[in-house]
Amino acid sequence: MSQPQIQIPLDLPNVRVEKYEQTDKGLVITLVSTCTTAVCRQCGRTIDKFYGYDKAITLRHLPIFDRPVWIRIRPKRFQCPYCDKGPTTTQRCEWYEPKSPHTKAYENWILRELINSTLSDVSLKRGLSVECIEGILDRHIQREADWLAVPQLVLLGIDEIALKKGHKDFVVIVSGLTAQREKHILAVLPDRKKETVKAFLKTLPPRQHRSIRQVCIDMNEGYCNAVLETLPKAQVVVDRFHVAKHYRDCADKARKTEMKHLKKTLPESDYAQLKGVMWAFRKPWTALTEEQQVMLLLLFQYAPILKDVYVQREVLTGIFERRQSKAQAEQALTQWLERIKALGLECFSPFITTLDNSLTGKPLV
Ligand SMILES: [Zn+2]
Incomplete structure (x- = not known):
């Protein structure tokens, strides 16, 4: 029985579909370029003397209904009538880079997939090798954003991803959101240094400066300063997920320390009850x-300090979850800080330093 069919626009400019076929590798779409010119690689003039086709190339493209899609095309070649010996030039299409095994649309999609994911996460989810994704990153890292192609943005996001899980090798992805909530990847920066982020933000054209209202970052002081110094009118928003991760990590560290201690001091059978x-x-x-x-x-009995840590962690979560005015939130946070001090819970110190700085509003150093 034949399946119901639909038609989807291909969204690739200046091509015609010659055929498409289902293979065990996925859907293979064979295209022919409808452009009838190329730019001579020697003299730079536009030439239109068709010289034949190159060998076919196959590029990975955006999947359709979770099926891999491959584009096959034989690039056209043109001969220059102006240059000596009539050199030939292979036509370039705007939707792929000459040396890439993927279309541009596919690479941009994979870059978006990398937001808050590691290379190995995306490799597993999308069936691409880690090397392949590294290749995509390399092609996009440090390349200047094509600002003419980016619509007006209202929000910027600065996210970091670990290139390999558990490694300290990070790249920074800068993305933008339009008022219509369309997401654009603007840059993949090679490291997390403040100067690197700042240098990129400086390339924002004036019209983006005017429209960007908020910049969403994690609790990284370098990013915060980079934004304050380049986009003074934008509001810096610390992603709640990152705030929570920060103080929850503090609590977890305290738990680890106490557990280590209990492992040494408790009889084995008692310690086993804490499994x-x-x-x-x-x-x-x-x-x-x-x-x-x-x-x-039982854990709190063995390590009473962990009870305080646990309770105060939950109190803090409660403050962040409550619907309240800024003044109320500030008051609640100040009270929380006082309680932590009174209880002598030093495990929260790294978090408090960052929080203190943002409460007093002084630029984070
Ligand atoms: Zn020429």
Whole structure:
């Protein structure tokens, strides 16, 4: 029985579809360029003397309904009537780079996939080798943003990704959002240094300066300063996910330290009762099973400081979740800070330093 069919625009300029076929590798679409000229590689003049076709190339393109799509094309060649010995030039199409095995649309999609994901995550999800994704990054890193092609943006995002899970090798992805919530990748920067981010932000054209209202970053002081110094009118927004990660990491570190200590001091059978307590410790009280609650209470008996850490972590989450005015939030945070000080919970110190700076509004150094 034949399946219902639909038609989807190909969204590639100046081509005609010669055929498409289903293969076990996916959908293969054979295209022919409808452009009838090229630019002579020697003299730079536009030439239109057709000289034949190059060998076919196959480029990976955006998947359709989760099926891989391949574009096959034989690039056209043209001969120059002006240059000595009539050199030939291969035509360039705007939708792929001469040395890339993918179309530009496909590479931009993979770059978007890298936001908040590592290379190995994307490699697994999209069936591409890590080397292949590195190749895509290399082709896009440090390349200047084509500002003419980017519509007016209202929000910028600065995200970092680890090139390999658990490694300290990071690149920074700068993306932009239009008022219509369309997302654009603007740059992949080679490192997390403030100067690198600042140098990129300086390339923003004036019309973008005027329209960008907010810049979303994680709790990185370098990014914050880079934004304050280049886009003074934009509001810096620290992504809540990153704020939460920051103080939750502090609490987790305290748990690890105490557990290490308990492992040395508790009889083995007592320590064994705490197996899996990490998961309980990471969750809010109401999300725990009765069994987990009992285990967590046992942990608090052995290491009372962890009870304070746990409770204060949850109090802080409560402050961030509550709907309230800025003044109310500031007051709640100040009270929280005082309590932490009174309890002597030093594990939150790294978080507090950053928070203090943003509360007093002084530029983070
Ligand atoms: Zn020429």
